[in-house]
Amino acid sequence: MIHLRTWKLESILKLFLWLFLCLGMGGSILALLDPGKGKESTSGLKFVMFLVGNLAFQGAALFLIHWFLRDHKMGWREAFGWWDQQRFWALRKAAITFMIALPVAMWLGSASAQCLEWFDIPAEPQTAVKTLQETSSWAQRLYFGAVAILLAPVVEEFLFRGVLFPSIRQLGYPKFAFWGTSVLFGAFHGNLLTFVPLTFLAVLLTGLYERTGVLLAPMLAHSLFNAANFAWLLVMDS
Numbered sequence: 001m002i003h004l005r006t007w008k009l010e011s012i013l014k015l016f017l018w019l020f021l022c023l024g025m026g027g028s029i030l031a032l033l034d035p036g037k038g039k040e041s042t043s044g045l046k047f048v049m050f051l052v053g054n055l056a057f058q059g060a061a062l063f064l065i066h067w068f069l070r071d072h073k074m075g076w077r078e079a080f081g082w083w084d085q086q087r088f089w090a091l092r093k094a095a096i097t098f099m100i101a102l103p104v105a106m107w108l109g110s111a112s113a114q115c116l117e118w119f120d121i122p123a124e125p126q127t128a129v130k131t132l133q134e135t136s137s138w139a140q141r142l143y144f145g146a147v148a149i150l151l152a153p154v155v156e157e158f159l160f161r162g163v164l165f166p167s168i169r170q171l172g173y174p175k176f177a178f179w180g181t182s183v184l185f186g187a188f189h190g191n192l193l194t195f196v197p198l199t200f201l202a203v204l205l206t207g208l209y210e211r212t213g214v215l216l217a218p219m220l221a222h223s224l225f226n227a228a229n230f231a232w233l234l235v236m237d238s
Contacts, residue, residue: 058155093212161209178206
């Protein structure tokens, strides 16, 4: 069994406490920007709201992760396993994981849409996806791509796979750590249509990190997955 990193409980609590506070502040700003009931937001306003939400979560998380690693006297490269001797083997595993995840997740997404239709539940895409589909600005689309492909995988993998999974596992609940963090990852995105596909993706990413012990591996697989979906949205939109 590959040794996974362990973290100080006090630092973990501070990390998520500050992150929740930042999310709360972001939510308050979004409430002020909301045009109100019965009023449709313009594409420009939707992008501004996406930007605020992005800064409140990913932007704040990057700063908090930097502080978290400094508290453990560790650099980003060391934390992500960039200089690990088995990194190339781990990255090959990441590529294989991506090739498995993409077609199965797409099938699960179609199956989820059918299930929601059977129960007369609207199969709404994620808010970020709808905002991307409604924008015609390539500058804004490039920003969406940068967030989805570069920023989100780093932040989400560090929080879910890098911190939560090994910390709960260390408490003596390995199965709950594995399945619980995977389900939480799917639920975190707040969308019924993507819940099952993203939970499946999380199961593969958690297993990948458990096998390799190199956090860069699930980050790369996650990034490739998002890149493929982003490219598909652009093709469909065109």
